[in-house]
Amino acid sequence: MEGERPPEFVEALAKGLAVLECFDAAHPDMTLSDIARRTGVTPAAARRSLITLQALGYVGQNGKRFHLRPKVMSLGSGFYFAARIDEFMAPELRQLVEVHGDASSVAMLEGADVVYIAHHSTQRARRATAVVGARYPAHATSLGRVLLAGLPDDALEDVLARMQPVALTSRTVTDKAELRRLILQAREQGFATTVDQLDYGITALAVPVRAADGRVVAALNSSGYTGLVTPEAMVESRLADLRAAAARLSAATARIPALSAVLDGR
Known part of the structure; x- marks a missing residue:
């Protein structure tokens, strides 16, 4: 801690x-x-x-x-290549976007934030950008809620106690009791959906990526434009594919020591 x-x-x-x-x-x-x-x-x-x-x-x-200066980028590239993002994560994201369109990302939890470690998109709209290295409040993303749901109860309560949720849109949930309810719901369901929480126009669905011992070490999502897709439609049409992709990433994590090492937050 x-x-x-x-x-x-x-x-x-x-x-x-x-x-x-x-x-x-x-x-x-x-x-x-x-x-x-x-x-x-x-x-x-x-x-x-x-x-x-x-x-x-x-x-x-x-x-x-x-x-x-540009040399700073060399610090992050070490992680990117050690995790073999291009080899194991990027193809899964490209496949999800090819089938469903829109965008797909993988993120990890850093305190009360999520950090995007892989991303692929066909979207060009002006909105919150999920580029590799982007950092956003976990409470306002589907990825973050899945990652928080994967924490042990004591760790989750510690994060919630220190969290200061900010309203990024008029729909952002900032009440901690409601956030806890949504996080526990995500834990029970095995997925989380959000609508206009991080930015207007973003509807997203996320699932966990697990290590060999079952711990949630990352999250995978698919996002689209609010108004063109609903969370219910996403669950119906994309959840199975997301879970299959997450299972393959989990298998790669168990199989590839370098990937396992960089995703292991312990």
Whole structure:
């Protein structure tokens, strides 16, 4: 759990990584003060991290504003290739999109967020983008609800206690009691559906991807345009194919040590 740090924990490295993580679409470039505020570290600590990252080629500077450099992408590509995404996940997503259209993604749980590790889409509309590496609140996605449903009861309660659900649309569920009900429903049914929770126009259906021991280590979804597809229609037409694809990914996870290692959050 967060907060349980071993004696060997390197605080300076943690601060440096926090600096890298604080850049996003809404904050593509920032001043030293901005970065210190977003990371919760002192300006002096943020400055030391920035100087180090700049010397290593991960951060650039334009006047008083700092920005990420392309070298940062090498950090994520190690995970992508180690997990053999192109070999095992991408073909499943392409097949789902070929049959059903729209989009399909695989994501993992990071705290109260989901991180997309694979994605394929025919969609070009302006809406929340599920590119590889994208991070979204778990409470507002079908993937997140399936992943939360896969947690043991104590871990789920811990996440819910620390979660601060934000309304991303007028339909986003933010009441924790209702979220718990929906998550437990997803656990019982083995799937979750959402309509306009993350962004208007997104209806999605997700199922779990399990490790050899039965733990939920990832989630797979199929999404379409609200108004063109309903969650009931998705369950009827896509659930069987999603579960079959998830079973194949689960089998690959059990068979391929590298894939199992990168998906294993323990």
